[in-house]
Amino acid sequence: MSEKPSKVLEFESFPNYKIxxxxxxxxxxxxxxxxxxxxxxxxxxxxxxxxxxxLSLEQIxxxxxxxxxxxxFNRKKxxxxxxxxxxxxxxxxNIMECLNKFxxxxxxxxxxxxxxxxxxxxxxxxxxxxxLLAILKKNINGDIMEFDDATLSERAxxxxxxxxxxxxxxxTEDLSKLNRILIGITQLxxx
Amino acid sequence: MSVEIIxxxxxxxxxHDLKLISQGAEALVxxxxxxxxxxxxxxxxxxxxxxxxxxxxxxxxxxxxxxxEILDKQxxxxxxxxxxxxxxxxxxxxxxTPKLISMDAPHGLIIMEYIGYDLNNGDISSxxxxxxxxxxxxxxxxxxxxxxxxxxxxxLLKMVGERLGELHLYDIVHGDLTSSNIMLIKDSESETGNxxxxxxxxxxxxYSSLSEDKAVDLYVLERALISTHPVYATQYNEWMLEGYCxxxxxxxxxxxxxxxxxxxxxVRLRGRKRSLLG
Numbered sequence: 085m086s087e088k089p090s091k092v093l094e095f096e097s098f099p100n101y102k103i104x105x106x107x108x109x110x111x112x113x114x115x116x117x118x119x120x121x122x123x124x125x126x127x128x129x130x131x132x133x134x135x136x137x138x139l140s141l142e143q144i145x146x147x148x149x150x151x152x153x154x155x156x157f158n159r160k161k162x163x164x165x166x167x168x169x170x171x172x173x174x175x176x177x178n179i180m181e182c183l184n185k186f187x188x189x190x191x192x193x194x195x196x197x198x199x200x201x202x203x204x205x206x207x208x209x210x211x212x213x214x215x216l217l218a219i220l221k222k223n224i225n226g227d228i229m230e231f232d233d234a235t236l237s238e239r240a241x242x243x244x245x246x247x248x249x250x251x252x253x254x255x256t257e258d259l260s261k262l263n264r265i266l267i268g269i270t271q272l273x274x275x
Numbered sequence: 276m277s278v279e280i281i282x283x284x285x286x287x288x289x290x291h292d293l294k295l296i297s298q299g300a301e302a303l304v305x306x307x308x309x310x311x312x313x314x315x316x317x318x319x320x321x322x323x324x325x326x327x328x329x330x331x332x333x334x335x336x337x338x339x340x341x342x343x344e345i346l347d348k349q350x351x352x353x354x355x356x357x358x359x360x361x362x363x364x365x366x367x368x369x370x371x372t373p374k375l376i377s378m379d380a381p382h383g384l385i386i387m388e389y390i391g392y393d394l395n396n397g398d399i400s401s402x403x404x405x406x407x408x409x410x411x412x413x414x415x416x417x418x419x420x421x422x423x424x425x426x427x428x429x430x431l432l433k434m435v436g437e438r439l440g441e442l443h444l445y446d447i448v449h450g451d452l453t454s455s456n457i458m459l460i461k462d463s464e465s466e467t468g469n470x471x472x473x474x475x476x477x478x479x480x481x482y483s484s485l486s487e488d489k490a491v492d493l494y495v496l497e498r499a500l501i502s503t504h505p506v507y508a509t510q511y512n513e514w515m516l517e518g519y520c521x522x523x524x525x526x527x528x529x530x531x532x533x534x535x536x537x538x539x540x541x542v543r544l545r546g547r548k549r550s551l552l553g
Contacts, residue, residue, distance in 0.1 A: 095312055097290040140320045142313060146377070149312035153379060233320060254367050263320045264374060268363040271378055275356040 089228045090217045092209055093145065098152045102209050104199040104216050105144070107135065107235055111195050111226035118188050120223070127219050131166035133173065134186055135194025136241040137248050139263050140233050144196070146267045147172040161274065165200045175249050175269050185248045194239050195224070196231070280337040287382055293333065296399065297455075301354075301478060302383070305333040311377040311386050332373060334358075334478075336383030351383040354478065359385055361447065361477045368445060371438075371460075371473050390473060391458040402435065402472055403454035403503055406511075410504065424510050431459075432511050433518030435472045439492065440522025442474065443535070448488045450479030453499035486531070490538035491547055493519065498547075 093103035111117075121128040138144070151168045154160045162168045162179050174182035188195060197220055201212060221228070229235045237259055245262070246255040249269060256262050280303060284293060290309065297304040308329055313319070315329070336351050338344075355378065362385075365372045373387040391400040398404040406423065413423040422428075435457055442449060449456075452474070459470040483489070496515065501508040516536075523532035 094314070096309065097288070097311065141317065142319055145312045145317075149377065157379075157381070159381070237320070260320045265367055268366065268375055271375055272356075272360060272363055275360065275380055 089230055090213055090220075091231045092213055093148065095145075095149060095152065097149075098156075100202055100204065101152060102201045102203055102212075103148055104201060104213060105231050106197050106217060106220055107229045107231040107239075108195045108197065108220075108224050108226040109135070109193065109229055109239060111193050111224060113225040114188055114192050114195075115190050117195075117224065118190070121188070127223060129166075129199070130220075131169050131196075131198040131200075132188035133170060133196040133198060134188065134192045135196055135236070135239050136192070136244040137173070137186055138196060138236050139240050139245070139259060139266060140236055141231075142263060143173070143266050143270065144198075147270045148198075148200075150270060150273070166198070169198065169200075172270050172273050175273070193226075195226070197224070280335075283337060284333070284335050284384075287335075287379070287384060288333065291333065302334050302336045305335065306389065307331050307333055307386075330389035331376060332387045332389050334385045334387070338383075348381070352380045355380045355383050355385055358478045358480070361480045362387065365442075365445075365447070365477070370441065370445070371471075372477070373475060390460045390475070392461055400459040400470070401455045402431070402457040402459060405431075405459055405470075406454065406504055406507075410507065424507055428511075429514050431470070431472060432514035433521065436515040436518025436520070437522045438472060438474055439496070439515075440519045440532075443489045443492070444522065444526055444528060444531075446482055446484045447480060448483050448492050449474060449477065450481060450492070451476060452492055452496040454503050486534045486538045487542075487549075489535045490542045493535070493539050494542045494547060497543075 090104060090106040093105060095101060095103075117128060117132065121132065147169050150172050151160070151165055154168065155165060160168050162171050167179065167183065170186045171179055171182045174186040176182045176185065199216060201209070203209065229239075242255075242257065242262075245251070245266070249266065251265065254265060256265075277298065281293070281295065284303070284305070288307075288311075291305075291307045291311075292309065293305040293307055295303060296306055308331075310329070310331060336355055338351065339347050342350065359375050359378050359380070362372055362375045366374050373390050375385070375387055377386040378384060394400050394404055394408055396408060398408070406428070409423040409428065413421065416422070439449070439452070456474065456476040457472050458475050460473050461470055481488075493516070497508075497512050500511050500515070504511060520532055523529055
């Protein structure tokens with residue numbers, strides 16, 4: 085395994101934001117994580133995204149970018165950027181339903197853990213990344229994986245994608261095409 | 276006027292390089308080399324998006340000062356959204372068009388994939404530019420040999436008709452067909468580098484199963500060809516309609532084809548707009 089299994093995503097059009105991401109599989113303590121998250125424990129202030137619906141990095145980039153745009157123009161539908169990212173990944177209109185299907189739930193075993201950082205506080209991103217990774221390793225009982233397209237598409241569950249995205253006849257096993265459909269859903273969300 | 280509009284886009288997209296390539300009454304079209312959210316070295320799962328060429332189209336609908344402000348915002352948002360939805364729908368249907376990448380409907384912005392290539396004279400590969408180039412060659416050749424209406428042009432125009440037929444069979448009408456709203460792309464699968472036409476600019480498209488609307492689509496294209504390619508238009512139109520018929524034949528929907536063509540004859544007599552006198 086690589087030395088550095090977490091990643092920092094960046095957007096040229098939003099230079100102040102850094103997006104910390106790490107991918108965990110075989111997570112054993114989802115119920116505990118969820119209850120701490122609901123309690124508002126600041127060590128759990130991340131977006132926990134169910135890995136089974138994720139196919140590619142492009143999907144994440146597309147959803148996060150949309151959220152940052154909506155944040156800039158004050159058009160977010162939910163309270164925080166983290167919920168908004170989950171909301172934008174999902175096709176459902178109801179925020180709770182999105183969180184149940186695309187966020188963390190007792191049945192999820194693979195988690196993409198993501199945190200939006202607004203780097204005005206002077207901390208260097210490298211330090212911050214190590215700090216966050218340490219917190220996650222302490223609190224998440226699972227195996228950390230390299231966050232890349234290979235991991236995502238391998239861990240994705242196509243039947244879940246078909247069901248949760250309500251694809252019906254438009255579902256296809258051609259991953260590049262499926263990827264395009266999912267990105268379309270994110271980009272057209274809310275219109 | 277136009278300088279002001281360009282300033283507005285630059286404000287909305289400060290990190291994009293913008294090259295204006297077309298300006299109409301409704302929208303401005305730019306080329307940019309930056310993807311709105313993917314890093315430069317990222318290779319998309321979607322192999323048909325050629326990351327190396329890294330060119331993207333930005334379509335911007337500026338606010339129209341002649342409309343009431345609130346109404347203008349609604350119209351801009353709904354037209355942008357409707358165009359994006361149709362692009363997305365067509366991608367799902369496997370109909371070749373530029374793919375949607377990102378959008379900001381309230382500001383009238385759509386970012387999509389760039390298709391097409393540069394012609395020999397450096398122009399963008401729209402059907403119009405392609406045909407103009409051939410027509411010019413033909414004239415300088417003293418009409419000999421026939422490059423502007425040879426077999427390759429024939430197959431191109433037939434394919435245009437086929438694409439349009441396929442679109443109509445999905446019950447989508449384009450709404451603004453001209454030879455500059457048809458882009459030629461190089462078929463990546465064929466080694467001979469065959470070009471094939473692709474319809475673009477779905478800004479005025481809508482869903483309709485009416486033969487009337489489809490006939491008007493054909494009529495608008497016919498008129499556009501007549502005014503941009505006056506010398507060869509009759510021949511072009513004939514080929515285009517042949518291809519259009521092919522598309523229906525392939526789907527065994529000749530009944531619907533007959534109806535559209537009958538309508539087309541009516542539309543030719545009265546023009547694009549229906550008489551309001553009942």
